[in-house]
Amino acid sequence: MISFVARRLLATVPVLLIVAVLVFLMLRFAPGDPAAILAGDAASTEQIARIRAELGLDRPILAQFGIWIGNMARGDLGESFYYKMKVATLIGQRLEPTLALATLTILFAIAVAVPLGVVAAWRFGGWFDRALMGFSVLGFSVPVFVLAYVLIYVVSLKLGWLPVQGYQRIAEGFGPFLRHLILPSFTLSVIYIALIARVTRAAVLETLGEDYIRTARAKGLPEFRVLVHHGLANAAVPIVTVIGIGIALLIGGVVVTESVYAIPGLGRLTVDAVLARDFPTIQGVILFFSFVYVLLNLLIDLSYVFLDPRIRY
Amino acid sequence: MRKLVALVALTAAFGISHAQDKVLRVVPHSNLSILDPVWTTAYMSRNHGYMIYDTLFGTDEKNNIKPQMVESWTESPDHRLWSFKLRKGLEFHDGKPVTSEDVVASLARWGKRDAMGSALMTFVDRMDTPSADTFRIFLREACGFTLEALGKPSSNVPFIMPKRVADTDPFKQIDDYIGSGPYVFKKDEFKPGDKAVYVKFAKYVPRKEAPSGTTGGKNVYVDRVEWNLALRDAQAQVNALQKGEVDIIEALGFDFFENAKKDPNIQIPKYSTVNLQYMARFNHLHKPFDNPKVRQAVLAAFDQKQFLQAQVGVKELYNTCASMFTCGTPYGSPAGSDIQSKSNMKKAQELVKASGYDGTPIVVMKPTDLASIQKLPDVAAQLLRQAGFKVDLQAMDWQTLVGRRAKKDPIDKGGWNMFLTAWQGHDIWNPIANPTMDTRGEASGWFGWGKDDKLLALRAQFMRETDNAQKKKLADAIQTRAFEIGTHVPLGEYSQPMAARKNISGFFITNGNIYWNLKKN
Numbered sequence: 001m002i003s004f005v006a007r008r009l010l011a012t013v014p015v016l017l018i019v020a021v022l023v024f025l026m027l028r029f030a031p032g033d034p035a036a037i038l039a040g041d042a043a044s045t046e047q048i049a050r051i052r053a054e055l056g057l058d059r060p061i062l063a064q065f066g067i068w069i070g071n072m073a074r075g076d077l078g079e080s081f082y083y084k085m086k087v088a089t090l091i092g093q094r095l096e097p098t099l100a101l102a103t104l105t106i107l108f109a110i111a112v113a114v115p116l117g118v119v120a121a122w123r124f125g126g127w128f129d130r131a132l133m134g135f136s137v138l139g140f141s142v143p144v145f146v147l148a149y150v151l152i153y154v155v156s157l158k159l160g161w162l163p164v165q166g167y168q169r170i171a172e173g174f175g176p177f178l179r180h181l182i183l184p185s186f187t188l189s190v191i192y193i194a195l196i197a198r199v200t201r202a203a204v205l206e207t208l209g210e211d212y213i214r215t216a217r218a219k220g221l222p223e224f225r226v227l228v229h230h231g232l233a234n235a236a237v238p239i240v241t242v243i244g245i246g247i248a249l250l251i252g253g254v255v256v257t258e259s260v261y262a263i264p265g266l267g268r269l270t271v272d273a274v275l276a277r278d279f280p281t282i283q284g285v286i287l288f289f290s291f292v293y294v295l296l297n298l299l300i301d302l303s304y305v306f307l308d309p310r311i312r313y
Numbered sequence: 314m315r316k317l318v319a320l321v322a323l324t325a326a327f328g329i330s331h332a333q334d335k336v337l338r339v340v341p342h343s344n345l346s347i348l349d350p351v352w353t354t355a356y357m358s359r360n361h362g363y364m365i366y367d368t369l370f371g372t373d374e375k376n377n378i379k380p381q382m383v384e385s386w387t388e389s390p391d392h393r394l395w396s397f398k399l400r401k402g403l404e405f406h407d408g409k410p411v412t413s414e415d416v417v418a419s420l421a422r423w424g425k426r427d428a429m430g431s432a433l434m435t436f437v438d439r440m441d442t443p444s445a446d447t448f449r450i451f452l453r454e455a456c457g458f459t460l461e462a463l464g465k466p467s468s469n470v471p472f473i474m475p476k477r478v479a480d481t482d483p484f485k486q487i488d489d490y491i492g493s494g495p496y497v498f499k500k501d502e503f504k505p506g507d508k509a510v511y512v513k514f515a516k517y518v519p520r521k522e523a524p525s526g527t528t529g530g531k532n533v534y535v536d537r538v539e540w541n542l543a544l545r546d547a548q549a550q551v552n553a554l555q556k557g558e559v560d561i562i563e564a565l566g567f568d569f570f571e572n573a574k575k576d577p578n579i580q581i582p583k584y585s586t587v588n589l590q591y592m593a594r595f596n597h598l599h600k601p602f603d604n605p606k607v608r609q610a611v612l613a614a615f616d617q618k619q620f621l622q623a624q625v626g627v628k629e630l631y632n633t634c635a636s637m638f639t640c641g642t643p644y645g646s647p648a649g650s651d652i653q654s655k656s657n658m659k660k661a662q663e664l665v666k667a668s669g670y671d672g673t674p675i676v677v678m679k680p681t682d683l684a685s686i687q688k689l690p691d692v693a694a695q696l697l698r699q700a701g702f703k704v705d706l707q708a709m710d711w712q713t714l715v716g717r718r719a720k721k722d723p724i725d726k727g728g729w730n731m732f733l734t735a736w737q738g739h740d741i742w743n744p745i746a747n748p749t750m751d752t753r754g755e756a757s758g759w760f761g762w763g764k765d766d767k768l769l770a771l772r773a774q775f776m777r778e779t780d781n782a783q784k785k786k787l788a789d790a791i792q793t794r795a796f797e798i799g800t801h802v803p804l805g806e807y808s809q810p811m812a813a814r815k816n817i818s819g820f821f822i823t824n825g826n827i828y829w830n831l832k833k834n
Contacts, residue, residue, distance in 0.1 A: 031709065033716030038347065040354030040468065044748075044758030047426070048719050050484045082346045083505040084486055093504055152552055164552040165544055262544035262553075264507035272344060272506055275682070275712055 001305070005298070012294045019290045020283070024068065027279050028061050034081045034277040055081055068283070077287070078280035082273070087284035090269060097167045098265035100177070101257065102250050104185040109192035110243060116193070117200025117239075118232055122223075124205055132197055139194025144253065148187045148260040155183060165262040184261040188253060192246045199242040203235030210234070236307040244300035248293050335536040337817070337833055340544050340553070341826070342564035342809075345509050348498075349486040351423050354468035356737065360826045363527070364511045364538070365406070365492035366472035369397065369416065370464030371527035372739070374586055374822035376642050378464035379528035381520065382411070382473060382493075392455035392779050399446040402518040405475055406497045413448035417441070418479035420463075420471060425483040427469035428758060429745050432776060433462040457778040458745055465746065466527045466824060467739040495519070495531040495829050496538060509540040511828075524821050524830045531829040534819065538828050547684070554579060554812055560833065563826050565812040566684065570627050573812045581810050582820035587639055587738035588632070591620060591686070591804035593693055594749070596730050597763040598721055601675065601702075606668035608799025612653045614661035614700040615693070617805035624688045624807075631807040637792050638747060639738035640806060644785065649793025653802065658699055665701040674703040676724055678732040680711040689733040689804065718760040732760075733804070739824060744775050744791045749800045761801065768794045 035052035036043070052058050056067065071078055077087035120129040156164040162183050168176035207213065208231050216226045232239075255267035266285060273281035304311045341360065347353045350362030371381045380386070384400040403411035417440045424434035436456040442448050450459070463471055478489045490498045496511035503509050519530035541559060544550055547566040553559045555576060565573055565581070573579050593615060595602040602608055621631040634640035635650035647654060675697060679690035694706040709717070714732060722728040741747040750772055751757040754764030771794060775787040795801075813820070819831045 031713040031716060033719060036715045036719045037712050038353060040356075040358070043354055044428070045719055045721075045760065046758070054484060080505075084347075084488070085505065090505070093507070149548065152549075156556060157552060160556075163558060164556050165549050165558060166541075166553075167543070259546055260549055262541070262546070262549055264504065264543040268543065269506060275710065276346070277712055277716070 005302070008298045008301070012291065015294055016287060016290055020069065020072065020287060021065075023283050023286050024065055027277075027282060028064070030277070032277040033057075034279060037276050038081060068280075072287075077284035080273075080278055080281045082276045082278040082281065087280050090281060091266065091284060091288055094264060094266045094269045096169060097263045098251075098254055098258070098267060100170065100181060101184055101188065101254055101263060101265060102247065104181050105188045105192065105250060106243065106247055108185055109189040109196055109246070112189070113193040113196035114200050114232070114239065117197040118204050118227055120197065120201040121204035121208060121231070122227055124208075129201070132201065136194040136198045139190045142190070144187060144191070144256045145260055147190060148184075148257065151183055151187055152260075167261075167263045167265075180263075184257050184263060187261075188250070188257045191253070192250070195246060196239065196242060200232075200235065200239050203238045204231050207231050207234045233307075237304055240303055240307060241300060244296055248296055251289055251292065335534075335833055337535045337538045337561070337828060337831060338559045339538060339540050339561045339828065340550050340559050340563060341540050341542065344506060344542050344545070345540060346505055347486065348490055348503075350472055351426050351469050351483065352486045356468060356826075359468045359470055361498070361509070362470055362472045362492075363825070363827055364494060364496040365490060365498045366470075366474065366494045367403070367411075367492065367531075368464070368470060368472060368527065370460060371529075372464050372466040372824070373525040373528045374824065376526075376587070376742075378460045379522075379525075381464075381528055382416075388459075393452045395450040395452070395459060397448055397450075399448075400518070400520075401446075403493055404516050404518075405493045406491045406514055407475075408516075409475065410445070411473065411493050412445045412476075413442035414445075415476045415479065416448050416473055418476040419473045422474075422479045422481070422483045423469060423471040427465075427471070428748060428751070429458070429462045429465055430469065430471060432745050433459065436776075455777055455779050457776055457784055458743075461743065461745075464527075465739070467737055467746075470527075493517075495533045505542070507543050509542060511538045511540075512536060519829075524823075526822065526824055527827065533829050534832045551812075554814065557814060560817050561811065561813045563811055564685075565810045567625055567627055567630065567810075569812075570630065570810050573810075578815050580813050580815050580817075582813055582817075584811055584820055584822060584826075585808060585824045586822055587642060587742070587824045588634075588806035588808050589735050589737055590634065590639055590741060590806045591624070591689060591733065591735050592741075592749075593689075593731055593733045593802040593804055594761045595763070595799065595801060596728065596761055598755070599724055599728055599730065600673045601668075601670050602730055604668060604670075605798050606664065607670050609652055609797075610661050610664035610668050610670070610700060611697065611702075612796065612799050612802050613656035613664050614658060614696045615653065615802045615804060616657075616696070617653075617803070619696065620689055620692050620804040621807065623692045624686065630810065631805060634803060634806045637741070637749070637795055637801070637803050638744070638788060639742045642738060642742040643781075644743050644788035644792075646785075646789050646792065648789035649796040652796055658696075661696075661700040670702065672703055674705040676705045676707055676728070676730045678714045678717065678729050679706055679708045680714050681708050683711040686733060686735055693731065693733060721755065721762065735807075737825070738806075744772050744788055750791060750795060752798075752800065763798070763800045765794065765798050765800075768798065768800075 035048045039048045039051050080087055080090055116132055120132040123129050152164050156162050163180055166180055168180050170177045213230055216230050255271055258265045258267040270285050343357045345357045345361055347358045350358040368381050369383050370378050373379050382399055382403055384398050386397040388395050424430040436452045438451045438453045440450050475491055478487050481487045495514055495517045497514045499510040513533045513536055519532050522529040524530050550562050551569045554562055574581055595608055617633040625631040635647035635654040636645040638644040677690050677694050680687055694704045697704045717729055718732050720728055744750045748759035752763045752765040752768045755762050771791045778784045778787055816834045
């Protein structure tokens with residue numbers, strides 16, 4: 001087990017290196033000039049050239065890559081062209097909102113979707129099952145921003161229950177923190193509820209046809225115990241896998257939600273950095289996301305050991 | 314009783330407060346990233362500058378230059394020696410007094426970055442500081458725009474910084490944000506892309522005059538101003554304003570204008586008499602716009618109304634303007650504009666035929682992500698096609714466009730023929746500030762690189778002229794020449810609406826986004 005974890009952690013190094021090279025090259029060959037953006041609309045070509053030199057963008061690409069990768073090796077993600085702040089500081093500032101939004105979203109999605117999926121499997125073919133399948137199609141189909149605007153209009157503007165935008169840090173009080181996150185989390189969770197509920201339904205449905213379920217029922221176990229302890233427990237691996245994929249997808253999904261609800265998170269930072277061609281920030285954020293993806297996959301793989309005793313590393 | 318306790322607990326837990334604070338919550342028109350308003354021409358950085366720095370002179374709502382930090386000044390009869398005395402009580406946020414040495418250092422740095430400042434510095438022989446509250450500017454020859462440059466209201470504004478800050482290399486950004494303006498920048502609370510916070514500078518001594526433009530008393534009636542930098546979705550901004558979560562939206566989308574007017578809790582304050590101007594800019598280096606006859610044909614084809622109707626759409630917010638210098642400002646005039654203002658498509662078609670246009674496709678760059686100008690290129694492409702041009706309309710994001718327009722390369726190597734943009738009125742209101750009038754060809758500062766010695770000579774005369782009536786005549790002559798050679802095409806003007814909650818008062822004509830004198834009731 002320890003050697004498996006060590007091997008997987010070591011494997012992150014070449015993965016991150018490949019990501020680093022690809023991101024670096026893509027950015028350097030993409031159109032757009034950070035110096036021209038920084039200089040402002042009325043800047044002259046000479047001023048832009050001076051800024052380009054100041055940023056080191058007039059050097060050969062190989063030299064630029066060497067400097068950047070050297071800094072990376074020392075754990076330095078560099079300094080944002082745009083904000084003149086360390087990229088690590090910027091990521092640190094934006095991590096809490098994104099982490100909070102993603103955590104609340106996924107917790108909410110699991111809390112709602114797993115029971116719904118189990119009940120749908122239990123009542124396979126009935127009205128509840130059909131309703132859940134219908135909701136799933138809707139959940140997948142409605143764009144996040146449309147749902148966000150509808151929810152803001154009804155819940156915030158008409159009913160006045162929750163704020164329409166913004167984020168309050170948890171240090172400023174748990175109440176305001178939660179009030180600002182309820183709508184964005186709900187908005188973002190709908191698609192994950194649809195996804196997790198469908199997979200849970202399918203997985204539980206499969207296990208409910210197994211002999212051991214029939215045996216459990218024949219023993220006279222209450223239906224709840226049959227469903228949860230035998231049905232759900234044996235369907236856990238695909239459910240956990242899809243939750244893991246969901247968390248990874250969520251990191252990309254927060255971009256739209258953060259924009260509509262004005263949450264200053266990593267998604268918003270990424271968009272701003274791309275629009276401003278802020279190379280160090282884009283590189284830093286993508287590497288950070290890649291690291292999170294790799295780590296998440298590792299955690300999911302490790303969780304299989306606990307969910308299915310037959311699996312050994 | 315239990316219900317009351319529960320309510321109090323709920324209120325405390327969920328942070329529901331009805332306390333009347335004195336925090337002005339503003340949604341700026343863009344993100345604030347660069348905190349050095351002399352290093353960049355970005356309007357957000359300029360607005361940040363107005364919060365924390367003061368200026369020697371300002372421009373009032375009638376476009377007159379008025380003293381701000383300066384108490385009095387004299388000009389020698391030959392216009393070559395200017396002596397300025399600073400007001401008493403000027404103090405930086407760190408408690409140190411503002412001295413003439415700070416002023417001279419600030420002007421020197423600004424003079425290396427700003428177009429008008431650089432032009433002024435070509436006249437300056439030296440500056441000195443005979444005393445702590447007096448500084449002098451010695452000119453080599455008479456200069457007709459000394460005060461206009463010192464009091465210029467838009468980027469780059471000659472903000473006064475402490476000498477230790479102003480001594481920073483003009484091509485490096487400052488990292489010390491101490492000013493002497495009405496607000497103190499809270500560096501510790503600044504989160505790029507999230508919020509910028511300014512608190513009232515208690516020791517600021519405002520002038521006695523009423524506020525007007527960037528001049529007059531900069532009285533502060535709120536404790537804090539918070540710029541919400543995260544709220545950039547136009548619909549979300551309006552939602553937040555309707556709900557009372559923000560107090561002011563600097564740039565209300567045109568689509569939301571009519572609805573905002575009808576909302577009983579929202580006002581559309583008048584804050585500007587100087588409009589913004591749309592412009593189509595040619596690349597003079599490459600075919601077909603290296604030919605002035607072709608450029609004239611485009612001038613004839615570009616009917617301003619069509620651009621304004623498509624882009625702005627709200628009649629009360631736009632007007633045609635035959636001037637290349639902002640209408641309603643001292644040099645705004647229709648001089649020489651007949652080629653555009655009294656033209657039509659038939660004439661444009663004739664001019665295209667007569668110009669010798671060889672069918673080279675015109676690359677028009679269209680920014681897809683900038684709502685404020687994104688419809689202009691479509692109109693331009695359509696009118697160009699009607700006139701007889703072949704058009705290659707290329708869609709890209711604004712930042713790609715910004716990078717590409719700086720390239721002088723030929724079209725087949727990533728160059729361009731035309732882009733369209735908008736200017737705040739004070740950035741193009743005279744022949745020195747207006748970058749399209751710098752016709753030094755490839756040596757000229759701004760993208761497009763027009764070349765014309767006659768226009769340059771007229772501009773040089775304008776710079777040296779000290780008589781206002783003569784300056785006006787020269788500005789007319791410059792504009793006439795600019796229309797003759799087709800430096801660019803003015804596409805009409807518009808007013809950018811601002812929206813605010815009704816409990817905000819004290820708006821005045823600022824011709825910009827300025828946050829003093831505002832009260833929150």
